Amino acid sequence: MKDISELKRMNHKFEQKILAYLSRPGKKSLRVTGLARKLKIPRKQTSRFEAVVDQLVENGQLHRGKSGKLRSKKVPGMVSGVIRKIASGAGFLIPHDAISGDRSGDIYISAQDLGDAQTGDEVLIRLLKRRRGGGQRCGRVEEVIERATNLFVGTYLEKTGSGYVQVDGTIFNEAIYVGDPGAKGAKVGDKVVIEMLRFPSHFQIGEGVLTEVLGPRGAPGVDTLSIIHEYGLPVKFPPEVMEEARDQVDQFNEQDLDGRLDLTKETIVTIDPADARDFDDAISLKRTKDGHWHLGVHIADVAHFVAPGSQLDREAQLRGNSVYLPRHVIPMLPETISNGLASLQEGKVRYTKSTLIEFNPEGIPIHTEFANSAIKVTKRFAYEEVLPILDNSKSGQPKVAAKARSLLQRMYDLAMILRKRRFAAGALELHMGEVELDFDEDARVTGAHEREHDESHQIIEEFMLAANIAVATKLNDLELPFLRRVHADPDYAKLKAYSEFVDALGFDLPKFQSKAALQELLNAAEGTPLQRSVNYGLLRSLKQAEYTPREIGHYALAVGQYCHFTSPIRRYPDLIIHRLVGNLVTDPNNLRYLSEVELIKLGKSCSLTERRAAEAERELTKIKLLAFLADQIGMRLEASITGVEPFGLFCQGVELPVEGLVHISHLTIQEPYDYDRATFSLLARRSGTQYRLGDLVTVEVTHVDVDRRVLDLRLVNVEGTRRMRAATSEPETSGSPRRQRPESSGKKSTRNRKKGTTAKKGSKRANKKSAVAKKPAKTSVGKPAKKAGKKSSTRKKTTASAKKKTAHKSARSRKKSTRKSGGTTQQQSTRRKAKKQKTSGRGKPKRLT
Numbered sequence: 001m002k003d004i005s006e007l008k009r010m011n012h013k014f015e016q017k018i019l020a021y022l023s024r025p026g027k028k029s030l031r032v033t034g035l036a037r038k039l040k041i042p043r044k045q046t047s048r049f050e051a052v053v054d055q056l057v058e059n060g061q062l063h064r065g066k067s068g069k070l071r072s073k074k075v076p077g078m079v080s081g082v083i084r085k086i087a088s089g090a091g092f093l094i095p096h097d098a099i100s101g102d103r104s105g106d107i108y109i110s111a112q113d114l115g116d117a118q119t120g121d122e123v124l125i126r127l128l129k130r131r132r133g134g135g136q137r138c139g140r141v142e143e144v145i146e147r148a149t150n151l152f153v154g155t156y157l158e159k160t161g162s163g164y165v166q167v168d169g170t171i172f173n174e175a176i177y178v179g180d181p182g183a184k185g186a187k188v189g190d191k192v193v194i195e196m197l198r199f200p201s202h203f204q205i206g207e208g209v210l211t212e213v214l215g216p217r218g219a220p221g222v223d224t225l226s227i228i229h230e231y232g233l234p235v236k237f238p239p240e241v242m243e244e245a246r247d248q249v250d251q252f253n254e255q256d257l258d259g260r261l262d263l264t265k266e267t268i269v270t271i272d273p274a275d276a277r278d279f280d281d282a283i284s285l286k287r288t289k290d291g292h293w294h295l296g297v298h299i300a301d302v303a304h305f306v307a308p309g310s311q312l313d314r315e316a317q318l319r320g321n322s323v324y325l326p327r328h329v330i331p332m333l334p335e336t337i338s339n340g341l342a343s344l345q346e347g348k349v350r351y352t353k354s355t356l357i358e359f360n361p362e363g364i365p366i367h368t369e370f371a372n373s374a375i376k377v378t379k380r381f382a383y384e385e386v387l388p389i390l391d392n393s394k395s396g397q398p399k400v401a402a403k404a405r406s407l408l409q410r411m412y413d414l415a416m417i418l419r420k421r422r423f424a425a426g427a428l429e430l431h432m433g434e435v436e437l438d439f440d441e442d443a444r445v446t447g448a449h450e451r452e453h454d455e456s457h458q459i460i461e462e463f464m465l466a467a468n469i470a471v472a473t474k475l476n477d478l479e480l481p482f483l484r485r486v487h488a489d490p491d492y493a494k495l496k497a498y499s500e501f502v503d504a505l506g507f508d509l510p511k512f513q514s515k516a517a518l519q520e521l522l523n524a525a526e527g528t529p530l531q532r533s534v535n536y537g538l539l540r541s542l543k544q545a546e547y548t549p550r551e552i553g554h555y556a557l558a559v560g561q562y563c564h565f566t567s568p569i570r571r572y573p574d575l576i577i578h579r580l581v582g583n584l585v586t587d588p589n590n591l592r593y594l595s596e597v598e599l600i601k602l603g604k605s606c607s608l609t610e611r612r613a614a615e616a617e618r619e620l621t622k623i624k625l626l627a628f629l630a631d632q633i634g635m636r637l638e639a640s641i642t643g644v645e646p647f648g649l650f651c652q653g654v655e656l657p658v659e660g661l662v663h664i665s666h667l668t669i670q671e672p673y674d675y676d677r678a679t680f681s682l683l684a685r686r687s688g689t690q691y692r693l694g695d696l697v698t699v700e701v702t703h704v705d706v707d708r709r710v711l712d713l714r715l716v717n718v719e720g721t722r723r724m725r726a727a728t729s730e731p732e733t734s735g736s737p738r739r740q741r742p743e744s745s746g747k748k749s750t751r752n753r754k755k756g757t758t759a760k761k762g763s764k765r766a767n768k769k770s771a772v773a774k775k776p777a778k779t780s781v782g783k784p785a786k787k788a789g790k791k792s793s794t795r796k797k798t799t800a801s802a803k804k805k806t807a808h809k810s811a812r813s814r815k816k817s818t819r820k821s822g823g824t825t826q827q828q829s830t831r832r833k834a835k836k837q838k839t840s841g842r843g844k845p846k847r848l849t
Helices: 002-022 032-038 043-058 222-230 239-251 311-319 335-341 383-390 402-424 455-477 492-505 515-525 531-541 572-586 596-629 794-820 825-839
Strands: 062-064 070-072 078-085 091-095 107-109 122-131 137-146 151-159 162-167 176-179 190-198 207-216 261-263 269-272 281-287 293-300 323-325 328-330 349-359 365-376 379-382 435-439 445-450 484-486 546-548 636-645 648-653 659-663 673-676 681-684 690-692 696-705 710-717
Touching (some): 002 043, 002 062, 032 043, 043 062, 078 107, 151 176, 151 207, 151 222, 162 190, 176 190, 207 222, 222 323, 222 596, 239 311, 239 335, 261 349, 269 383, 269 402, 269 455, 281 455, 311 572, 311 596, 323 596, 349 455, 349 572, 365 455, 379 383, 383 455, 402 455, 455 572, 515 531, 546 596, 572 596, 596 696, 596 710, 636 690, 636 710, 659 696
Parallel strands (some): 107 137, 176 207, 261 365, 269 379, 659 710
Antiparallel strands (some): 062 070, 078 122, 091 107, 151 190, 190 207, 269 281, 281 293, 293 349, 349 365, 484 546, 636 648, 636 696, 648 659, 673 681, 681 690
16 A cells, blocks of 8 residues: 555656656657656666656647657647648637637638648647737747658759759648759659658748659559658568568468367358458358347458567558558458458358357347357358348349358348447437549549448448447456547537537537437438538537547547557457457466556547548548549539638539639629628628528639649539438439548438439438428528518518508618718618618628728
């Protein structure tokens, strides 16, 4: 007891020293080793000191950047956050504690006060006494805590006898000087990689060194290489890693099943995309006479080939996960393992870790076992093959043995039971589409569509969820520290702001903390042009899922225990769980596991690599779509307004899911507009024309800049286009986006849904009246908006109409009289305000400057 008390005192002493030192004004951010030196921590106490630092980070008292630098979250007169620069050279600080989507707390930083901070950099600023118009706070950058990156990709050019690089995107307005021309053999127009030596600022130009030439701008594959270097994605495996992988191939003997449960005679199937290269999950399922289901989820035993501390293990941990780019995969493990030894190929004996779960007839799990096993996949199915088999359709149906066909039907039945129970328990399902590019034989983009996500996907999804929950529950019951997959509850303020957002769109969400109410809202918006806005708004209001040993639970899945177990080929956290499960099976009395401190560090690293991979995929998809549209100037698209800003409208194509900007100067009606934040709309001052979030419009491609990643559109026609405000009327278009993996969820589908469509009409669900949807006024886009009012009798309408006509005559008489007498500016201003109040649906619009 004395030792424990002494340990607590030591921890408390360390905490006081750390917080006191880092909270002092002017102190630079430090890594943990540098901080230990500054505080003169003895080497014997370094491990304890690092554990205290990790705990302070977890508690939110310290912030640790990507590079490991530490700083206090509370420094008097200082605010930390991320910089977002604008075209003028000035910028805004987005504080770390800002509510997603709410810019009211952003701090303005003039170009002179920005220093050399760039978009994406994490900085510490000092608040200034001066304020901008409207009371917005101003600040000055005191320290760049951490650069977003030091490596950049751009286009090489030459001027005045020197080499320059115009960095891709809009982060730098001016080209970066790279010295003498022709370095590394670069030619004008080549895509190159540079490392920044001196970041540009308001007072000096930037300077960098050219490190690699990727190839001519626009050449096949150069865009992929650009993204790989821009995001620092590791591609080639070191020789020692490849050597270890080859050794595993030489040692593998599929006849050696010693210590493994032999399931090679069982009927087991896989369901994956038609173009999948690695297969890491397989399913078996039986139903006994008592009505109980016996599910087997068999996952590739990657842990058998990747030993802790090996070269393969270190490289996999560094990568964190595989990266899936359009037509290009960067695997976490060498392909001899990921596509060979560990891939559950049809007809091949493969080692697996099996989770065997018994469910009662209602789908409640009553018993779980784990096993090191060996399987031989009976049949590999592509997603597209499953529904025709289940529907017993004659056309396009593959030849399938009776046992496999019967297994598919049992899988469907149990999956739908589990799915129903999951949503009854409060799981959320976001209807978010996932873009998939279309390519020709020469690998050129010809268009894009949203991936289908039907019941064939849902079957596998439900079983993977069941296995992940079963594993996490067992490890938690044993009180073992393990790497959980968590999704923290959203902040009250963010959900409240979201409820106000959807209220402006025409929906009621009084119980915004109720997941049932949130799901009802998502269902109400499904199939309408507002679907993306409603779903994306909620996604931004939720916290990001992450890896940590802390028992937080999973908000979106509505479960208390959850981890990732089912994809060890492509995710390192799954591999860690596999090792622990294997240890439970082989030697339960001698369990070996990572400490909580080790798991915290590993969780942070894996969460970062996961987000990096997702961002890289999105950015390359965007570049390829822009390259396609660069040859389609003048192309017209049916689109939905997905964002409204004072400077214009963001619109996303319905059939071609690409987003661009319609600048305010390119709206159909040329006149001054006011931005109304309350209703997310632009309102014309004279005509009363209103453009709102969710409106359906026709746009034309006017300009594409692939290097800057900018798409400019022009509004060409809005007459006769209906605006869909809620699910109370027939939608003109209804997407069928693919449901994303469990945590981010996706779109529901019906069993007989047609394949490969992106704009489907007549969604039956959208015709149903929703308890959460208001019945907004039906207003034609591009026509004066009418204020929605209560139902009235015909007599009242007639009286109102007569009064309106009288008011108009009176107004014309006053106007004529005013003109004769010279008129007054005040009278004209009053009439303009009255007109705006009349045509504005809600609130007082903010005037553009």
